[in-house]
Amino acid sequence: MLLLESLAAVAQSENAIPQPDTTQTETASKTMTVGVRHQPPFAIKTETSDGNDWDGVSVQLWREIAEDLGIQYEWQEVAADEEIGRLRNGDVDIVISAIATPEGERQLDFTQSYYVSSLGVAQPRQRKILDTVGAVLSPRFLKTCLWLSLLLLVVGAVVWSFERNKNDEMYATNPAQGLWDSFWWAGVTLTTIGYGDKAPITIGGRVVAMLWMLVAIGLTSTLTATITSIFSQDATGDLSNVADLKSMKVGTIGDSNAAQVLQQQQIDFQSFNSPQAGLQAIDDGDLDAFIYDATLLRNAQSITVKFSGIAL
Incomplete structure (x- = not known):
């Protein structure tokens, strides 16, 4: 947060005091118009019986500056999108509730920063039930499930090609049933559950199984992080x-x-x-x-x- 100002004359008078300071006298005799808008905690608008009063970090800082320099001033409420325009048109002499931006700095002078803040979300x-349902049905989650299913199907199909003629008790020779059996085995192996109801017995099937177990170690971590990110993004908001x-x-x-x-x-x-x-x-x-x-x-x-x- 920066204090936006047009006080060149006041600043010069403060730094040059050895001789009678006519500049400061002129400044003190002139009533300055100070632009402000409701922006807690920097400028807080309060309605009173006599009208509106102002308080806040920026307001108190300006009051101390005005008191030290003997400046007479009056408040003028301005909208956020009017600050630059009203300053350039001379409707107000200074705005104390402005935030410095690159665009604003190209048009006006700002004081040194007296409050630095970060961005917030x-x-x-x-968390609502519909948010959880929405996370499950989100395109990102469905896409993840699709790619995972295709991977399980491919790995299972390779294992089934080795096992279908020599291990038909666990992997049916019928393509539809056999691919489903191998798909189930690939999923169980990926999650390290290991029911043991299906297992390859051929050399080729076991080699593929060993390679799949090694790949599954890293894939499980990636999959867990991806799903967690999807749910935190679409449901918890963290x-x-x-x-x-x-x-x-x-x-x-x-x-x-x-x-x-x-x-x-x-x-x-x-x-x-x-x-x-x-x-x-x-x-x-x-x-x-x-x-x-x-x-x-x-x-x-x-x-x-x-x-x-x-x-x-």
Whole structure:
């Protein structure tokens, strides 16, 4: 979070005090218009009997600066998408609730950073039965099952080709029944269950079986990690890596740092005007994840959404 300002005159007057400071006198006599918007915990809008009052980290910091420099000021509420335009048009002299972005820095001057935050992820808090069903029926899970089935069928077919004429008690000579028997054996061997109801007895069958056991050791680990990732992505929402976001419905604030990061990662997203709108979309089931500044997300009140951090 950065303080966006146009106080060149004030900064110069503070650094040059040896002689009568006419610049500071002029600054003090002028009432500055300070742009601000509701953005907890940096700027918090409170309704009072006399109108609106402001509090928060940025507000208190500005009040201390204004008091030290003797600046008279008045608050002016501005929308998030109006900050740059109203500053450039001269409608406000300074905006204290702005977040520095590459686009903004090309048009305006920002102060040094006084608060640094990371990106956060907001997701549905509760796991639903339909989420689990959706994970099982998701294209990624079905694709994994398809490739695994084809692999088991191929390995089983090779074993059956060796066993069908010499081990017909375990592997039927009928192609349909025999391939099913060998498919079953390949699956049982992969999972290391080993019922023992079927086993190759030929040299060729046992060689294939030994090779399949060795391959299955590494394949089982990969398969477990893949299935866990699918269920955590589609059901629990506990993201393990950025790649999970590519198959999810993601939202963020347009023209924000989060939006630029998502674009760099080639992740499609839906734009919103405020964090509250994005969190509401999660509550309504329209989004799987909302990416934005972690501090602002944690201060956006929502009891149905949980927050987490992820390196993007």
